[in-house]
Structures are given as structure tokens and as C-alpha cells.
Amino acid sequence: MKSYVAMCQCPVCGNDSGVAINRNLKDVFESSDRVPQLCSDCEKRINAGYCALIETIGTGKLAVRTGNIWFVKKEALLTTDKIMYIERNTAVEIGLYAKKNEQ
Numbered sequence: 001m002k003s004y005v006a007m008c009q010c011p012v013c014g015n016d017s018g019v020a021i022n023r024n025l026k027d028v029f030e031s032s033d034r035v036p037q038l039c040s041d042c043e044k045r046i047n048a049g050y051c052a053l054i055e056t057i058g059t060g061k062l063a064v065r066t067g068n069i070w071f072v073k074k075e076a077l078l079t080t081d082k083i084m085y086i087e088r089n090t091a092v093e094i095g096l097y098a099k100k101n102e103q
């Protein structure tokens, strides 16, 4: 059954981030639809100049999120992207886990 409202979900952390409403009140959303919209916490960090680095196991279409997320200054990554993905083996190789433990 379609509806003119849908839940929003943060594409970074996966938390609920509000409700989307079709402005013309047309039933365009499926009940399972989740509209991607940053939550306030992730939006604050990204607006402060950080890129969300989302860890996965595997790459491409087979990539599965592990639940680990790092926020890294965009200048350090030489990117303007707000969201990037990193494969677990690479996260280990470049020392993301070591840094996390030191803090």
C-alpha cells in the first residue's frame, strides 16, 4: 500500500532521521521506503568539515557494512565527498583501528 509519507533514514549511521512528505500529497512511497536524509548528529559533523568513512566487508555490490564509522577531516582525505566507504582490510592497514584505541 502506498502512502504520501515515508520514514527518513540517515545514510551514515542508519538511525531514523525524520519523515518525508510528498508536497502534492500523492501516494508515492511504499511502506518499506526509507528516504535518505542525514540525522542531526551526522549532519553536524559533516557540516564541520568531516567526511563519514563507512567500513564494509567486501567491495562493490557485495559490500556489507560492519557498523564502524569514522569521521575524518575532508582535507586529510583530499576529498570533497561527504560520505566514503572503506573496506575493513584497508582500514586495518592504514591504522584506523590503532588510532581508535589510542583515544
Ligand SMILES: [Zn+2]
Binding pocket: 010, 011, 012, 013, 014, 015, 038, 039, 040, 041, 042, 043
Ligand atoms: Zn546519522
